[in-house]
Amino acid sequence: MFIFDNKNIPSQLLLPSNSDEDINILIGENGSGKSTLLNDLSKFHLGQNYNVIAIANTIYDKFNSRNLHFKILRSSLGKTLARNTIVNAFKILANDDLKRLRNIANTLEYIGFDPVISFKLKGVNPDFRDKVIDSELPGEEIEILMYFLNRYVDREFYEEKIVNINFNNEKFEDIKNSYLLTMFLYEKQLKSLKLIRGIDIYLHKNNQHIPLNKASSGELTLVTSLIYLTSVITENSVILIDEPENSLHPKWQIEYITRINNLFYFYQPKIIVATHSPLIINGAEMNSQNLKIFKGTNGNFILELNEKINVEEIYQEYFDVTTPENRYLSENLIDKMNLLASKNIGLDEFLKEINNIQDNSYDEKQKKLLDEVLEMGKKIITDLE
Structure with missing residues (x-):
């Protein structure tokens, strides 16, 4: 059982406030205890039966919970992270609601993409009908796979064999009931039977297909983290984010916390961010009415009594870096x-x-x-x- 020692932890970091804006930032030098505190807070909130979502943008995060209510996105998973996140999001969409669909559209458009994700099967086996019928799959799965593959390879249905989903135009029920989700629900079976080699995923910009792995690391970082949050967030979740500034364009750093709050405020999450970025703090201060900043030293975090200040003042006040006031x-x-x-x-x-x-x-x-x-x-x- 996890014993949480909160004698040095401000009470504002404990338990969601059930409001539309509960934003908290942890700052401090390396070794000040930010990552350790995030892990402790995850265990504390899990112990109170809250859903906890962690986004770790470093390869040395300290999150280690195995609780079923704990969801984590780790950048250390490497090149497959963006693809796996999008695939899992589509699996979840099969049983969920329209507002998540709209958040995916908003996320893509914010980053500069069209609100479209496309998919293409690689290497469809021309003998798929015989292979599916001869397989040892249950009869229901055989029927589903036959319907899916027959529809996919029908050139009259889709000449280019690239399947588009426009999140602004498609109705949720159309996607939910579509064979499109079969791609992901049965991808493992399709590959094991050697019916396909894989599934390519494309983003869109100016109506041009962009292979997922050709997007910049900053674009993929933001697409992945926001779509991940869209797919797993629930009401009154606790969101813990470690060093979100990694790979992010300065403009996105300034808008980062505002964007998350605008996308997910109706879930009333508690957001706790550990950062070294003055731009993230500056953007949050400009746009948040209820921002709290906690400065840590040797594991002891104290609430800063802050006013809206510029970047030079942030370096001085929060990071102890002196620059001429300019x-x-x-x-x-x-x-x-x-x-x-x-x-x-x-x-x-x-x-x-x-x-x-x-x-x-x-x-x-x-x-x-x-x-x-x-x-x-x-x-x-x-x-x-």
Whole structure:
């Protein structure tokens, strides 16, 4: 049995408030106890019979619960994470409701995609009819697979053999009752009988098919985490997110918490985010009415009495990084990173401008901060490739 020692934990982190906005941010240096606290909070809330959803964006997360009410999305699962998340979401859709469908559309459009996901069977065996009939599958499954495969290979039904689902246009009952979900419900059987080699998944941008593995790491990170939340969230869930800024475009960092709250507020979740990103904090402060920020030292977390402040103040107040008070500099750096991420300037131009700012800086800590900005720029380009 898990014994939760809450003597150093602010009471605001314990139990959902059952309101439309319950947003909490954990900050502190590496080793301050943020990841340990997230794991402890997951066990505490599970012990109170709440559903807990964890999103771990580092390979060293400390979540270790095996409770049936605990759901986790781990970035350490690698390249198959996005595909598996989308497939599992479609399986869940078979027994769920319309609002989850709308959230998938909203998620795709927010990231810049069309509200469409497409699927294509790879290597359909032309002898599938004989193989299905000769298999040892139950009669009901044979009937389902025969209907599905016959309909899929009917060129009059779909000439290109790529199946589209438009989440803005399709009705939930049409998708629920469609053979489309059979792809995922019976994928394992289809492959084991060598009826197909696999299933390709495509996103859409400007009406063009984009193979899932060709999207940028930042796009996949956001698509995966938001679709995952869409598929598993329930009323009064507790959402725990560790370092969401990894791979995310600066614009998405600023809007991250607002986007999650806008998509899922009607479930009234408790959201607890551990982050090193001033942009995530700045965005939350600008758009949240009930934000709480807790600063940790050696496992002891204290509620900060904060007002809406700019990025330089956030570095100073929350991360103990001193920079000259200069709102123009922060806005200029964000603008440069947005231009770089949107490919309106190249990496060489970005590096040149940041180096010029650094050469003119008289503060050693500010120069160190600009070194981090240079590395962020290089990472943005790597993520876009």
